[in-house]
Amino acid sequence: MSSARRRRRRRGPLKLNGMGERLHIKGHILTGPDEVLGQMWVDDGRITFTKPAGGDFRTLEGWVLPGFVDAHCHIGLDHRGLVPDEVAEEQALTDRNAGTLLARDAGVVNDTRWVQHREHLPRLIRAGRHIARSRRYFRNFAVEVEPDELVAAVREQARAGDGWVKLVGDWIERTEGDLTPSFPAEAVKRAVAAAHEEGARVTAHCFSEQSLDDMLDADIDCIEHATGMRHRHIDRFVEQDLPIVPTLINIDTFDDIAGSAEAKYPTYAAHMRDMHRRRHDTIAKAYEAGVRIFAGTDAGSSIAHGRIADELAELTRASLPAAAALDAATWSARRWLGAEAISEGASADVVICSGDPRADIRHAGSLKHVVLRGNVVR
Numbered sequence: 001m002s003s004a005r006r007r008r009r010r011r012g013p014l015k016l017n018g019m020g021e022r023l024h025i026k027g028h029i030l031t032g033p034d035e036v037l038g039q040m041w042v043d044d045g046r047i048t049f050t051k052p053a054g055g056d057f058r059t060l061e062g063w064v065l066p067g068f069v070d071a072h073c074h075i076g077l078d079h080r081g082l083v084p085d086e087v088a089e090e091q092a093l094t095d096r097n098a099g100t101l102l103a104r105d106a107g108v109v110n111d112t113r114w115v116q117h118r119e120h121l122p123r124l125i126r127a128g129r130h131i132a133r134s135r136r137y138f139r140n141f142a143v144e145v146e147p148d149e150l151v152a153a154v155r156e157q158a159r160a161g162d163g164w165v166k167l168v169g170d171w172i173e174r175t176e177g178d179l180t181p182s183f184p185a186e187a188v189k190r191a192v193a194a195a196h197e198e199g200a201r202v203t204a205h206c207f208s209e210q211s212l213d214d215m216l217d218a219d220i221d222c223i224e225h226a227t228g229m230r231h232r233h234i235d236r237f238v239e240q241d242l243p244i245v246p247t248l249i250n251i252d253t254f255d256d257i258a259g260s261a262e263a264k265y266p267t268y269a270a271h272m273r274d275m276h277r278r279r280h281d282t283i284a285k286a287y288e289a290g291v292r293i294f295a296g297t298d299a300g301s302s303i304a305h306g307r308i309a310d311e312l313a314e315l316t317r318a319s320l321p322a323a324a325a326l327d328a329a330t331w332s333a334r335r336w337l338g339a340e341a342i343s344e345g346a347s348a349d350v351v352i353c354s355g356d357p358r359a360d361i362r363h364a365g366s367l368k369h370v371v372l373r374g375n376v377v378r
């Protein structure tokens with residue numbers, strides 16, 4: 001079998017289709033940020049805009065959006081690391097009930113492809129394990145390697161995941177007492193090229209300014225956090241069409257991280273506080289310049305699951321209009337990940353709000369219904 005066929009087969013479970021209820025959904029069907037239809041039906045788990053023949057339909061009404069995408073989510077982790085599968089399932093249900101119907105995993109410890117075979121759980125795009133420099137990440141989370149082992153580790157995780165590889169791009173270097181890039185720039189370049197050869201995209205955890213230069217040079221596919229984004233980076237992000245997943249509700253914890261590091265690592269603490277202070281401004285400038293932004297919560301780190309609406313609200317605090325914040329978790333996010341949104345024949349994975357979330361983002365946090373694979377799960 002060719003490697004391309006193997007990759008397609010691995011991505012197969014994302015197309016899982018359940019039977020679901022017969023639904024008539026009416027009100028405001030948002031097929032795009034500015035495109036509104038009056039009604040749709042769900043039959044056999046799929047969306048249709050033509051009324052299917054016969055039978056009873058359950059009617060739901062409201063402002064209908066594609067199910068949210070949490071583009072940075074760790075189903076299977078909590079702040080201490082690996083959790084048992086029963087806990088991971090609870091996490092996935094918590095995310096689902098908050099409207100996250102597609103999660104892009106950003107690194108877990110064990111194999112979570114079982115999630116993809118349970119119809120009642122959100123869809124999941126896995127990334128395998130995080131890849132970090134030795135002793136430069138939380139203990140027991142990542143595959144830890146030295147620069148000369150990086151390419152082999154990337155190839156292995158690319159083959160284990162669903163088309164994404166997660167690097168830890170920077171972390172505190174204790175002898176320097178500050179954030180520094182995890183790997184030399186040349187090693188990152190070789191690693192990204194190897195992932196691309198495997199047909200996978202690469203994303204990296206990057207807090208600091210310096211790591212972003214190396215990731216841009218390596219032609220990486222996505223950046224997580226991006227708190228170190230400065231003027232010199234922004235045009236390059238736009239030119240390279242490189243998206244960011246800011247995880248602002250996680251960045252909000254930087255002051256606490258700084259507080260506990262203060263005594264031993266004052267330079268690092270000051271650096272973290274500075275990036276925390278600038279966080280909304282950093283994202284505002286990126287948005288104004290046209291950098292693509294996607295919503296991610298970092299659930300499974302110090303952040304609890306089920307907080308996608310909090311992240312959307314944070315994006316609006318960073319000056320994104322509510323429709324743009326929603327887009328970061330719906331239409332554009334789904335297009336970016338190759339997932340269906342609201343269209344004829346698409347899987348009925350939608351959330352229903354009681355008011356227009358484009359007018360008030362808080363409606364995204366108090367959903368009336370959640371429909372997954374045609375089943376009303378909330």
Ligand SMILES: [Zn+2]
Binds near residue numbers: 072074106298301
């Ligand atoms: Zn994370």
